Amino acid sequence: MASKKFDLVVFGASGFTGQYVVDEVSRVAAVEKLTWAIAGRSMAKLQKILREASSRTGKNLEKIPIIIADTTNQPSLDDMAKQARVVLNCVGPYRFYGEPVVRACIEHGAHHLDISGEPQYLETMQLLYDKKAKENNVLVIGAAGFDSIPAEAGVMYLQDKFENGRLTGIESYLSIQHGPQGGGINFATYESAVHGISHAKELIGLRKSLYPEAMPKLQHRLVRRPNRFYSEDVNKWCLHFMGSDKSVVYRTIRNHLTTGVMKHPIEFFPYLCLASLFSALKFVTFWSMFTFLSQYSFGRWILLKFPQVFTLGYVTKAGPTQEQTDTTTFSMTYVGYGFDSNEAASAGGKPNRRVLARLSAPDLGYVTTSICLVQSGVIVLKEAGSMRHSSGVLTPGAAFFGTSLLQRLEKHNIKIVTLSDTVGAKL
Incomplete structure (x- = not known):
């Protein structure tokens, strides 16, 4: 990739999330001495994005190169990939627009990173393109945003904590805090969820093709939580989290078992925290209606035609305001279970160690x-020598295990700390 013109290309720079990525690249590229460009369909919109980003960041970005590329025009994607060492793909929903970009990157030697939280897309890309990506020495890493790096970071952190023992299971608890103006999400994220739910049954056959062999049998199982429950670890009511974290983490676990990073499988269960039982019941009601309507074409049309009605204003095509984003934070609490030593694990019995840790970070969606x-893009560019994989379609946890990911996130206000570490026969 020595002949590549740009270290990073932000594809979909004029989209809602793409604008945030442009701002972030402008700050990081100066420090890391990286060359970069933006790409998308409209020259006028891309020029406007650079003017606005210049105003927001205080940097003169109006001379940053622009590449015209469109997911409906494969030659334009090929041209973009030929110029990039790493493409940061911000164009979703990925089930509709992701594959042509992946294909172009693999064919022309550009590493591909995206922020998809869509299991069907992520797992389909692995099934279809893993072999070709390895042949062409290209990395394709999905779920490299909120979906699902915070979850993967928690797994990495706890793996390190249990280095001299054995980690057997992890629970994660997501809690979102909004400011006085409340919060919101962009329409594209909502659209991805609608189509993801409507096609969820595809995952059964897809996973049988992707993983014909069953996961090794678990020796120690986590407690099965009811559909809603109160957790004293976070002092909140909790529900099962329906995002992509579970599927991504389990793909990482399979990779670690294959490559020897893990000798024993672990369980992972993610949960969503609500402020009260009433809030939990409201969310369950909304999710039930959302899931039901997503199963039918007319229901999907209604959900996508009137997002503000069905989400009480939480989803808008304009996305959250800057003030909403600036005042939103989140935390992810991890509870890791296991043994404090290999001797204790070999002796049998129940896990005797429990580690409670928490990640704190700014607005999750953007x-x-x-x-x-x-x-993630910087690590691919700078730390190829310390990455366990040089190519293939991978999860963040598989790609970035053993790299400086946790340290880099901490320098950018995404921090994990240990809250408690308990060893004893009865936890």
Whole structure:
């Protein structure tokens, strides 16, 4: 890739999330001495993005190169990939627009990173393109934003904590805090969720093709939580989290078992925290309606035609305001279970160690996502020698295990700390 013109190309720079990624790249590229460009369909919109980003960041970005590329025009994607060492793909929903970009990157030797939280897309790309990506020495890393680097970071952190023992299971608890103006998400994220739910049954056959062999049997199982429950670890009511974290983490676990990073499988269960039982019940009601309507073409039309009605204003095509984004934060609390030593694990019995840790970060959908994506791109560029894989379609946890990911995130206001570490026969 020595002949490549740009270290990073932000594809979809004029989209809602793409604008945040442009701001983040502008800050990081100056420090890391990286060359970069932006790409998308409209020259006028891309020029406007650079003017606005110049105003927001205080940097003169109006001379940053622009590449015209469109997901409906394969030659334009090929031209973009020929010029990039790493493409940061911000164009979703990825089930509709992702594959042509992946294909162009693999064919022309550009590493591809995206921020998809769509299991069907992520796992389909692995099934279809892993072999070709390895042949062409290209990395394709999905879920490199809020979906699902915070979850993967928690797994990495706890793996390190249990280095001299055995980690057997992890629970994660996502809690979102909004400011006085409330929060919101962009329409494209909502659209991805609608189509993801409507096609969820595809995953059964897809996973049988991707993983014909069952996961090794677990020796120690986590407690099965009810559909809603109160957690004293976070002092909140909790529900099962329906995002992509679970599927991504389990793909990482399979990779680690294959490559020897893990000798034993672990369980992972993600949960969503709500402020009260009433809030939890409201969310369950909304999710039930959302899931039901997503199963039918007319229901999907209604959901996508009137997003503000069905989400009480939480989803808009304009996306959240800057003030909403600036005042939104989130935390992810991890509870890791295991044994304090290999001797204790070999002796049998129940896990005797419990580690409670917490990640704290700014707005999840756009600020944290941009930080995660850009730092992932920098690692691919700067730390190829310490990455366990030089090619293939991978999860962040498989790609970045053993790299400086956690340290880089901490320098950018995404921090994990240990809250408690308990060893004893009864936890």
